[in-house]
Amino acid sequence: MIDAALWSSCPPTKQLYHHDPYATTGTATVLQVSDRYAIFDQSVFYAESGGQVADQGTVNGQRVIDVQKAGGRPFQLPNGEVATIEAVFYHEFEEPCALTVGEQVSMEIDWERRLHHMQMHTLAHFLFHATGEYLQSQGLTRSTRGCHISDSSARFDFSCAIPTDAVPGIQERIVELLADSPEARVDPLPGTQDVFVWRSGDLEIPCGGTHVRHPKEIQGTVTVRRRTKGKGGTRLYIELDRNAA
Structure with a gap:
């Protein structure tokens, strides 16, 4: 888990795949960056949750190897189980990421995965x-x-x-x-x-x-x-x- 200081001031990440899970690309704005981690206002990447592992791919050509959730709030499902909603996604890169806050980036997931x-x-x-x-x-x-x-x-x-x-x-x-x-x-x-x-x-x-x-x-x-x-x-x-x- 990354330091809460990186994500605690960020709004929930908009999840683009809910609109079209077949979309392989998207754009986003960088909100926070620290070494190999970055947070965006929205993401085409699926963050690990509900038992499903995370997407991988690239942001501006830089390799993303994992996406996890931080924060959020509990939401009770009709079957009595509790899910976490309105979370912040943090993207882990293979190498320290060369991104700057406020930058517009291009995302592409590994479609076959x-x-x-x-x-x-x-x-x-x-x-x-x-x-x-x-x-x-x-x-x-x-x-x-x-x-x-x-x-x-x-x-x-x-x-x-x-x-x-x-x-x-x-x-x-x-x-x-x-x-x-x-x-x-x-x-x-x-x-x-x-x-x-x-x-x-x-x-x-x-x-x-x-x-x-x-x-x-x-x-x-x-x-x-x-x-x-x-x-x-x-x-x-x-x-x-x-x-x-």
Whole structure:
């Protein structure tokens, strides 16, 4: 975490990807700079949150390797969970950044990395939904302890035991959802421009991440794996082999 003196006087970062997650470039104004860190008034980069890792790319040709959030305020989601909104994004550069406060800059994300994250975040929603259906069929409540989304896999830690023989059925259900679900819609929750409701058919999940518009944009072989995680818990992974497309 960077020194609070760098970000505490900055306004919340405007998140350009909410308007168009397919946009690869954007412009911004430099608000603060310190060695390898910079803060801008707005950003096309996704900052790590909600289990999804950050975008990478360049600002004025200088390599950005990570983006994190600082500050913000809590916001209660419809499902009872709490998200952080109105945060300040700080961008970490590979080398000390040659930027000045007030400068207008050009941003460009690593598109292939972003697209892969969008695909995996959408698959994570299908994993979450399919597992919830299974647990409901067993008279159990779906509760999670955390998640992680990267370019080729995603995982959820569920607060209950899910047996190995349940995995093939969950995987089959995800494949069905991929084939049958319509184009997704993303609408902001009242009171915030940071958290949205992702909808595809009957699926509805509060989320602030990036997703593909249509499940058909996810090509490849989907595999679900499990492992025991902590006392009475289960970690389920969903992986995408794009070479099998």
